[in-house]
Amino acid sequence: MEEDKMGMRIQSETIEIVKDEKGLVGISIGGGYPFCPCVYVVQIFEKSPAELDGRIRAGDEVVAVNGISTKGERKSAVAQLIQCSTNPVKITINKLETNSSKGKTLDIMMKKIKHKIVEFMDTDSIDALGLSRAILCNDPLLKKMKILEDNTLLYRNMIAYFEDLFYLHDKVSYYQRVYFPMIT
Structure with missing residues (x-):
């Protein structure tokens, strides 16, 4: 399913990822009820199954896990759904794609915006939104x-x-x- 929104495209994709030996796929998620109507990927951890696969990016919306919708769910419930899943985990995501003529990716621009926002927020708000000073700085x-x-x-x-x-x-x-x- 593709939608065209002012030069940006939203593309849905279901990705199968095999968990590592610790039972992790290697993503950090944010958003979710009650702060955000959707759950999204905040970070991809280095050398994780998600990074090695290469299809999931920071900023992607997690739409479903193994066919179960994540709309309106808490991020903790979505994380538990991923952790309790058997291999391979089927994660359906919405990707926002743009044509970048200046050579900077949407991910880098979003990270810079997050840095500016986080500078002026208190710790509780940062945690509620799924952002982290450590994640953004590293x-x-x-x-x-x-x-x-x-x-x-x-x-x-x-x-x-x-x-x-x-x-x-x-x-x-x-x-x-x-x-x-x-x-x-």
């Missing part, structure tokens, strides 16, 4: 974004350095031709 996507920004700065500095080097090389060549015409 987010792998933000770390990758920082690495990309650092690499961009490095390459800009390298370009400036080589521009100066080529300019000076050109000047040396010019003075060699003017003052030492016999050598050239």
